[in-house]
Amino acid sequence: MQTEVSGSQRTAQVAALKGFGVGALVVGLVALMAVAAFRETAKPRPQQVATSAEANQIERPAVTPDEEAYARDLWPIHAQVKQDAVRMTFAGLAYKMGDIKRAAMKERIAPLTPMFESAVAALNKLQPPASMRELHGEYIEAVKLYREASVTMIKVAADGRDGHLIEAQAMSERASGLTLKVGEMLWPGEYKPN
Amino acid sequence: MKNSLKTAMIAAGLVASALAAPAAQAADVCSVWLVENSRFMGVPFGAFMPDRAFVPGSTNKSNNINTVDLPVNVGVIKCGNELILYDNGWNQTDYHKMTGTDHWSPLSKQIAQLGFDAKDVSKVIVGHGHWDHAGSLDEFPNAVLYIQREELKGIEWALNYPHPRIRAVNDSPGGCARTPACGYPSKTMDSIYGKVLKGKAVIVDGEMEVLPGVKIHPAFRAHTAGSQLLEVPTSIGKLVFGSDAYSSWEGIRDWQIANPQQTDTVQQFLAYEQCYKITGGYQNCVCAHEPLSYTDGYPLTKNSWVGMNGGRLAEIALAPGEKSRKK
Numbered sequence: 001m002q003t004e005v006s007g008s009q010r011t012a013q014v015a016a017l018k019g020f021g022v023g024a025l026v027v028g029l030v031a032l033m034a035v036a037a038f039r040e041t042a043k044p045r046p047q048q049v050a051t052s053a054e055a056n057q058i059e060r061p062a063v064t065p066d067e068e069a070y071a072r073d074l075w076p077i078h079a080q081v082k083q084d085a086v087r088m089t090f091a092g093l094a095y096k097m098g099d100i101k102r103a104a105m106k107e108r109i110a111p112l113t114p115m116f117e118s119a120v121a122a123l124n125k126l127q128p129p130a131s132m133r134e135l136h137g138e139y140i141e142a143v144k145l146y147r148e149a150s151v152t153m154i155k156v157a158a159d160g161r162d163g164h165l166i167e168a169q170a171m172s173e174r175a176s177g178l179t180l181k182v183g184e185m186l187w188p189g190e191y192k193p194n
Numbered sequence: 195m196k197n198s199l200k201t202a203m204i205a206a207g208l209v210a211s212a213l214a215a216p217a218a219q220a221a222d223v224c225s226v227w228l229v230e231n232s233r234f235m236g237v238p239f240g241a242f243m244p245d246r247a248f249v250p251g252s253t254n255k256s257n258n259i260n261t262v263d264l265p266v267n268v269g270v271i272k273c274g275n276e277l278i279l280y281d282n283g284w285n286q287t288d289y290h291k292m293t294g295t296d297h298w299s300p301l302s303k304q305i306a307q308l309g310f311d312a313k314d315v316s317k318v319i320v321g322h323g324h325w326d327h328a329g330s331l332d333e334f335p336n337a338v339l340y341i342q343r344e345e346l347k348g349i350e351w352a353l354n355y356p357h358p359r360i361r362a363v364n365d366s367p368g369g370c371a372r373t374p375a376c377g378y379p380s381k382t383m384d385s386i387y388g389k390v391l392k393g394k395a396v397i398v399d400g401e402m403e404v405l406p407g408v409k410i411h412p413a414f415r416a417h418t419a420g421s422q423l424l425e426v427p428t429s430i431g432k433l434v435f436g437s438d439a440y441s442s443w444e445g446i447r448d449w450q451i452a453n454p455q456q457t458d459t460v461q462q463f464l465a466y467e468q469c470y471k472i473t474g475g476y477q478n479c480v481c482a483h484e485p486l487s488y489t490d491g492y493p494l495t496k497n498s499w500v501g502m503n504g505g506r507l508a509e510i511a512l513a514p515g516e517k518s519r520k521k
Contacts, residue, residue, distance in 0.1 A: 075367050082363045083353065085380040089387045090350045096390045097343070097397055162391065169388050176381035177286070184288035187367035191292050193234040193264060193483075194324035194377035194438070194455055 063186070066129035071186040074139075077122050078182060084115045085146050085176060092153060092165055106157035109150050116147035135185055142178035145171045222407065223427050224273035226510040227308055227519065228480065228495055230488065231283025231330075232298035233505075234264040242483070243442055245450040262485040265506070266326055269435050269480060270305055271426055272516070273405050277310060278317040279337070280424050280435040281482065284329030286381060293326075297504040302333040307501045308519045317404060321437020321482065322418040323349065323386060324377040324455070331385040339389040340404065341420070342412060343397045346386075348419020348456070349378050374456055377418075398422065411472075413439040415458035416465035423465065425472055428511035432473050433494075435480040439465035443484040443492050447476045453483060480510075 063071065091108035094100045100108070120143050128136035149168040156164045183190035239262050240247025249257040269280030283301045290298065302312035312333050319340040320328045331339060352374030355361040363378065364370025370377070389395040396402075402410045407427040414420060416439035424435040439462060442452035446466045451459045469479040477494060481487070488498035488506040498508040499520055509520045 071367070079362060079364070082380055083361065083375075086349075086363055086375070086378065086383050087353050089380060089383045090346070090353060093346060093387050093390060094350065096387075097346070166391050169384060169391055173381065173384040173388065176379070176384050180286055180288040180379065180381055184291055188292050189369040190364065190367060191289060191325060191377075191379060192369040193237060193293050194326050194453075 064129065064131070067132060067186070070126065070128050070132055070136075073126055074123075074182070074186070077119050078139075078179070080115070081119050081143055081146065081179065084112050084119075085172060085179070088112050088146070088150055088153065089169075089172060092169065095156075096165070102157045102160060106154050109153050113147060113150045113154075116143055116150060119143045120147065132185075135182060138178050139182050142175040145175035145178075149175070223429050223513045224271050224408065224511075225513045225516040226272075226426060226428055226433060227270040228487070228508040228510060229268045229270055229283075229301065229304045229308075229501075230265045230297065230506040231268050231301050231304065232266045232295050232326075234266070234483075235294045235296050236261040237264050237294075243445055243450055243452045244454070264441075264483040264485060265487045267480070267482050267484075267487055268301060268304075269424070269426075270308060270310065271408075271424075272310075272513070273408060273426075276317065276405055277315050278319060278404075278408070279305075279315055279334070280319050280480075281321050281327040281437055282318050282330040282334065284326045284382075285333060286325075286329060289325070297506075299501075299503045299505055300333060301330045303502065304505060304507070307507065307521070319404070319410060319422070319424050321423070321435065321439065322421045323382065324418065324438070325379050325382040326377075327437055327482070328386060329382050331389055337394065339386065339395040340398055340402070340410060340422075341386065341395065342414075342422050343399050343420065344412070344414050345418060345420025345422075346397070349375055349383070351419075372455055377455060411468060413461065413465040413468065415456070415461040417441070417453065417462065418456045421465070423468060429513060430511045431478055433478045433480055433510070434469040434472050436465060436469060437482045440469065440479055440481050441483040443476070443479065443481040443486065443494075446479050446481065 088109060091105050095102065095105040120140060123136070123140050123143065126136065149171040152164050152168040152171070156162070238248065239259050242262060242264065246256055246259065248260040252258045266283050267281070268283050271278040271280060285300050289295065305312065313336055315334040315337040317340060318331065318334055318337045323341060323345050353361055355374070360374060362370070362373060363375050364373065386395070398410055400412045404410060409425040411423040411425060412420070413423050417437065421437065421439045423439060426433045426435065438453050438455070440446040440452065444450070445452035446469065449463065449466065451457070451462050470476060473479060480494065484492050486492040487495045488508055490496045494510060495508040497510070497520065498506050501507050509518060512518065
């Protein structure tokens with residue numbers, strides 16, 4: 001069944017169709033612009049898989065004034081301890097590489113023992129904030145280990161036994177791990193990519 | 195009696211050479227992979243390559259990149275039955291925050307992705323002794339460490355220098371960039387010393403052939419006092435690993451210095467030249483921190499995939515008979 005349509009009705013229908021078309025075009029354009037704007041402003045998705053390293057990079061809150069003061073007082077002690085620790089290692093290396101004799105190694109190590117003792121004394125005078133007490137305790141333990149390592153290394157001068165060096169190296173390596181933790185907590189820029 | 199002894203010795207020699215021959219043949223060319231031990235995120239480009247320093251608003255391709263992500267690349271080299279690492283990344287998680295690191299995993303687990311056992315690593319050749327290149331030695335207990343005597347001497351010289359700013363392991367809480375003893379924390383030095391004490395270290399003086407065709411070349415002061423390169427024969431020609439003597443592949447391509455720590459820039463250019471001479475160009479120079487690593491931008495490393503924790507790996511060359519380990 002067909003219905004007849006008059007001329008004026010047809011004109012009205014064409015106009016309505018045109019209106020609908022223009023409306024649809026406008027809606028489409030607006031939608032397109034919205035999608036484009038969203039894509040421009042949306043944060044790009046990371047291409048790599050989520051990482052457990054992120055879990056390792058737990059952000060701790062900014063240091064408090066007390067922590068900052070502690071970090072400032074600790075730094076000169078820490079800088080000296082690091083240097084003395086590496087000097088101790090190099091005295092052992094020089095001996096093992098045949099560059100120096102036992103007596104010379106003793107000469108290099110002997111002054112380091114009181115240096116580590118002074119560091120422990122200086123550390124004991126610091127007043128760490130509550131948040132740093134555990135770390136501070138570990139740090140003192142580390143320097144005591146370095147001291148003990150230096151005393152153990154010197155024994156080689158007396159009996160020439162490499163066993164002392166092996167024992168001392170294990171202590172020193174453990175201490176080095178502990179001192180590294182302090183840097184991670186207090187001085188995020190202590191070591192940079194090399 | 196003497197004659198029979200001579201005959202026995204000759205016979206023993208012949209048997210020994212016959213036994214050694216297959217290994218030597220197998221080592222004619224080596225298989226090579228590259229492993230991204232970690233990635234330093236958002237490093238200012240100018241801190242890595244001075245000639246690429248960012249200039250705000252610049253349209254010059256050399257100066258319009260603000261920061262780059264630097265992979266820490268480790269070479270995994272299989273020559274016959276020998277498994278060699280060139281550099282060995284680092285494993286002290288305390289460095290994560292300090293260095294803005296991502297995508298780190300223990301190197302022993304990363305090489306397990308290639309089907310290798312850490313216990314089977316027979317040699318670790320370090321390009322230099324910095325913490326991010328010699329920091330995983332404890333994961334490879336059976337490996338013999340190869341390090342230049344000059345590297346150790348250089349550190350010792352710095353430690354004993356009269357001026358406190360020069361002898362400091364690092365001179366401020368903000369970092370130690372570029373002082374002579376910088377980059378050698380006691381933890382790393384202790385692990386190197388540990389290898390020496392256990393009789394698992396070879397202190398190298400200059401050039402050394404560690405296996406047939408696998409040669410250490412000194413590159414003194416090209417990054418540190420005792421930097422060393424490693425030449426490796428492969429099915430795609432000779433490769434030369436540079437560690438940080440050439441940290442950047444774009445740097446070696448464009449003759450621009452990179453990662454100038456304890457570097458004499460003239461010596462760094464001579465290290466570049468060494469790679470050009472040995473390999474016939476720059477394509478086969480293996481760089482430690484090239485930001486384009488594992489992409490088409492650094493063609494040698496483009497045959498790559500993503501492994502554990504987002505760290506990437508690349509299969510660079512396979513010896514005849516060696517199956518692909520790409521996953």
